[in-house]
Amino acid sequence: MRPLFTLTAIALIAAGPLLAEPAPTPAAAAAPNAEQAKALIQQFAGTLKGELETAMKAGGPTSAIAVCNARAPAIAAELSAKSGWKVARVSLKPRNAKTGQPDAWEQQVLTRFEERKAAGEAVDTLAFGAVVEGDGSKQFRFMKAIPTGEVCLACHGSAISHEVAATLDRAYPGDRARGYAVGDIRGAFSLAKPID
Numbered sequence: 001m002r003p004l005f006t007l008t009a010i011a012l013i014a015a016g017p018l019l020a021e022p023a024p025t026p027a028a029a030a031a032p033n034a035e036q037a038k039a040l041i042q043q044f045a046g047t048l049k050g051e052l053e054t055a056m057k058a059g060g061p062t063s064a065i066a067v068c069n070a071r072a073p074a075i076a077a078e079l080s081a082k083s084g085w086k087v088a089r090v091s092l093k094p095r096n097a098k099t100g101q102p103d104a105w106e107q108q109v110l111t112r113f114e115e116r117k118a119a120g121e122a123v124d125t126l127a128f129g130a131v132v133e134g135d136g137s138k139q140f141r142f143m144k145a146i147p148t149g150e151v152c153l154a155c156h157g158s159a160i161s162h163e164v165a166a167t168l169d170r171a172y173p174g175d176r177a178r179g180y181a182v183g184d185i186r187g188a189f190s191l192a193k194p195i196d
């Protein structure tokens with residue numbers, strides 16, 4: 001019994017806290033990929049947050065919308081090109097219907113994040129990674145929840161100014177990303193990388 005117990009313990013440590021769910025992934029293979037994904041997310045989030053805050057200070061939310069609109073996809077594309085990962089942001093209530101719409105797997109993970117939050121997990125620790133097979137290809141996919149903060153409310157909250165709302169209406173006719181409160185899950189970073 002002893003050696004068996006030790007093996008299980010090692011597998012659990014290798015999986016780390018991020019793979020708290022039973023994933024169809026050998027823990028040892030998933031761990032380095034999850035670390036890479038987390039590092040990319042940190043870069044993406046950091047760059048975006050910096051540019052958003054600068055734009056908000058310089059011209060307020062109405063002019064910062066243009067920054068989100070142009071810079072968010074550009075930063076995602078830059079990171080994708082240099083890393084070989086597909087880098088995106090998705091949401092159950094997307095603003096950008098083209099880039100923010102989750103596929104079936106992402107939808108499942110986002111729904112699971114809502115359940116885990118309801119069960120008491122902290123939003124800023126919600127993450128999930130797994131090897132996903134389909135269409136003859138195999139990918140490592142990783143998602144990390146994005147919490148709604150105070151600074152987000154000017155454009156995603158329930159008391160958006162008329163000026164901001166009008167600008168959003170023009171740029172995103174089907175916008176669903178309003179009515180959020182601090183602490184809600186705004187969406188998630190979603191990364192994918194082909195593996196052998």
Ligand code: HEC
Nearest residue numbers: 061064065068069089091094095096100152155177186187
């Ligand atoms: C100045 C207005 C503004 C602020 C402030 C803002 N956003 Fe957004 N957000 C946008 C716009 C515009 C888009 C659509 C960007 C695009 O077209 O890719 C967006 C898109 C997103 C998306 C991508 C998914 C989707 O709905 O299309 C996420 C996730 C997101 N925002 C999270 C946040 C978070 C978290 C904060 C606070 C830290 C925040 N936003 C603050 C305007 C804003």
